Amino acid sequence: MRFSDIKDHLSRFRVGIAGAGGLGSNCAVALARCGIGTLVISDFDIIEPANLNRQYYFINQVGMLKSVALKENIARINPDTTVIAHTEKLNESNIPEIFDGCDVVVEAFDLDEMKEILTGVVQTRMQGIPLIIGSGLAGWGNNNSIRYRKIDDTLYLCGDESTSTDSDGPAMAPRVGIVANMQANTVIEILMQKIV
């Protein structure tokens, strides 16, 4: 299959990205480069200098809303990908409406409690929509500890499932990038199997 055919196929789909930090920004950029039709990106946070150690932003974007800055950056990479940026904080009641119509949702939060809330809502109130969780990416090294696990047709997991930024070091570009791109790779794998 040629890349132009792959891109044509992927242009028909809509992917939700919950969080636009280290996981979400890098995953969204990888998906835009592959030609995903629409990305629904949700994040309420603003860019801080400390985010630039891993997140797909630039120094002159410090102070901007992440979802708005990411929309701008993706437009510079692939203007054919439509980005719908949401800036409200996600909670149990607004998650289904924000990601309504998405073919796949990527969990890209920083905090474990938010990962739990999103997983609960998507798995119970957006049934049949695959969710790709990122869990375990703190520190550096240990390439082979990062893995992919398919739980079932609606739940996938990328990460080492053991390190936490609460106790095992900070989140840094290499390991966050590996997990973010693994999540993007999983999205592509799911969507390439879909017949349209």
Place this chain on the structure above:
Amino acid sequence: MKISLNNREEEFEQENLSISRMLELKKLTFRLRIIKVNGVLVPKEKYDTTIINDGDNVQVIYLMSGG
């Protein structure tokens, strides 16, 4: 009973177990996790009352901060 726990076969003396008891026995004590039994997500309020039976497929996923 025999169950599949994270795709590995596990044997227990008991004929059935609540999720909470199973987590205790397997020392799966990490606080933030997602549990699916036969593909259905079990809310944490129901870990004491949801019973795992022979042949069930149980998935325990740890959620780690960082992103």
